[in-house]
Amino acid sequence: MIGMRNVVFVAPFPMDATLRFARGFARLENVRVLGVFQKPPWAEKGRTFDDLVAVEDALNPEDIVSAVRRLEGAYGPTHRLTGVLEPLQTPLGIARERLGIEGPTAAVAERFRDKALMKDCLRAAGIPCAKHRLATSADAASAFAEEVGFPIVMKPPAGAGCRGTYRIESHEDLRSALAVVRPSAASPVLCEEFLRGTEQSFEAVVAGGKVLAHSISHYQPTPLEVVNTPWIQWVCMLPRDIAGAEYDEVRRIGAKVVATLGLDDGFTHMEWFRRTDGSIAVGEIAARPPGGQLTSMTGLVHDIDIYRCWARAVVDGRLDAPWQRNYAAATVFLRGMGRGRVTRIDGLDEAQKRMGALVEEVKLPRVGAPKADSYEGDGYVILRHSEQATLDAAVEVVLDTVRVRYG
Numbered sequence: 001m002i003g004m005r006n007v008v009f010v011a012p013f014p015m016d017a018t019l020r021f022a023r024g025f026a027r028l029e030n031v032r033v034l035g036v037f038q039k040p041p042w043a044e045k046g047r048t049f050d051d052l053v054a055v056e057d058a059l060n061p062e063d064i065v066s067a068v069r070r071l072e073g074a075y076g077p078t079h080r081l082t083g084v085l086e087p088l089q090t091p092l093g094i095a096r097e098r099l100g101i102e103g104p105t106a107a108v109a110e111r112f113r114d115k116a117l118m119k120d121c122l123r124a125a126g127i128p129c130a131k132h133r134l135a136t137s138a139d140a141a142s143a144f145a146e147e148v149g150f151p152i153v154m155k156p157p158a159g160a161g162c163r164g165t166y167r168i169e170s171h172e173d174l175r176s177a178l179a180v181v182r183p184s185a186a187s188p189v190l191c192e193e194f195l196r197g198t199e200q201s202f203e204a205v206v207a208g209g210k211v212l213a214h215s216i217s218h219y220q221p222t223p224l225e226v227v228n229t230p231w232i233q234w235v236c237m238l239p240r241d242i243a244g245a246e247y248d249e250v251r252r253i254g255a256k257v258v259a260t261l262g263l264d265d266g267f268t269h270m271e272w273f274r275r276t277d278g279s280i281a282v283g284e285i286a287a288r289p290p291g292g293q294l295t296s297m298t299g300l301v302h303d304i305d306i307y308r309c310w311a312r313a314v315v316d317g318r319l320d321a322p323w324q325r326n327y328a329a330a331t332v333f334l335r336g337m338g339r340g341r342v343t344r345i346d347g348l349d350e351a352q353k354r355m356g357a358l359v360e361e362v363k364l365p366r367v368g369a370p371k372a373d374s375y376e377g378d379g380y381v382i383l384r385h386s387e388q389a390t391l392d393a394a395v396e397v398v399l400d401t402v403r404v405r406y407g
C-alpha cells in the first residue's frame, strides 16, 4: 500500500501551458497536489490542486521554502517539489536542499541552466559541442572571435527563447553587439563558435539516471534564423520514424549528456545540431519538459497522456506509458510580415478545408494583440497524421494559406 504523497508544484502564474503539467499529477493516484503561485488559480482548488498558497515571488528560494513549510504544517512531509519553468529550476534546487526533499540539487540544476558550466562539463566528458568562452570584457569577446573566426554567437549564459542572442558575422557586427551587451565580470556574455547545419531536439524520459524513452524533433529552420527573418513561420516537426541508424549517435550522446549532468528522474529537453559534415554537436539541455507544444506533440505521436507520464517519472522514477511512435506531428507557428497589432488572419477557411482533419490543437492570434517578437509567433496549429507525407503536405498548406496581418 502506498500512502498519500505530497507534491508541491511551483509557478509564478497559472498559464494554461503550465497548468497542464500540474494536472498530470492530479491524474496520479495517491498524490496530493499542492500549488505555490504568485497568482494562485483559486478556481482550480478542489480540482487540480488540493490546496494553494500565494507567495510574493515564486522564483525566490526563501519564498518557496516558507510556502512549503506552511504546507508541511498542514499536510506533512513533501515527497517532491517541482515546477516546469526554466528560471525556477535552480531556486527549486536550493529549496529542496534546505528542506531535505529528494530531487535535483542546486548544483545539478545549475549544470542544466548555466550554458558555460554545461559546456565545460560536456566537453570534459568528451561530448561534442560548440567551442565557447564566457567573456567578462569586450576584449575577451574579440579575442575569442579572432581565435575561432566569424561567424560567432553571443548570448546570455542563462537566457531563454533566443533573447539577447546575436549571430555575429563581422568586426562591425561584433562592435555593435558589444556596444549593447557590454560584457563585464558582473555580467559576462557567452561566446560560441557558430554551428552550421540543422537543429533538432532530443527529449528523454529519465528514471534512476537512465534514459528509458526518447523522442526527436526537427526545427525548421533554426530558432535564431526565425528570429532574424520576419517572414519565416517556424515549424517544429516530430517525424513518424526515428528508429533509423542516422539517430543512433544522438541516442548515444543524449544518454551520455543526461548521465554527465546528473538528472535522476524527470524529463529532459536537449537541442542539438547535425553539422553540414554529418557530425553531431549538443546545443543545450534543460532538466525539464520542453515548452507546451513540443510536450503535447510528444504525447500525440505516442498517443499517450504525456503530462501524466512526466508526473509519474518525477513522483515514482518510472515510465508507465507505452512508448510506441504511431504518428508524426508538427506545430506551425503563425506569424507574418508587418508591424503593430494583429488585425486579421486570412486563409483559415481554405486551410480548414484542405487539412482540417489533421488539426489537433489551434491557438489563433488574437485580433488586437501586439505582434509577438518571439520565434513562436502569435499563435499555432498542431497537426498529426500516421503518414509522414500526408503530414508534410498539411504543413505546407498551413504555411501557404494562413496569413497573419498586422497594422
Ligand SMILES: Nc1ncnc2c1ncn2[C@@H]1O[C@H](COP(=O)(O)OP(=O)(O)O)[C@@H](O)[C@H]1O
Residues within 6 Å of the ligand: 115, 130, 153, 155, 158, 159, 160, 161, 162, 163, 165, 192, 193, 194, 195, 196, 199, 222, 223, 224, 225, 271, 283, 284
Ligand atoms: N553556437 C551556436 N551555433 C549556431 N546557432 C546557435 C548557437 N548557439 C545558439 N544558436 C541559435 O540560437 C538559439 C538560441 O540559443 P540557445 O543556446 O538554445 O538558447 P535559448 O534557447 O535558451 O535562448 C538556438 O536554438 C540556435 O538556433
Ligand SMILES: [Mg+2]
Residues within 6 Å of the ligand: 161, 271, 284
Ligand atoms: Mg534553446
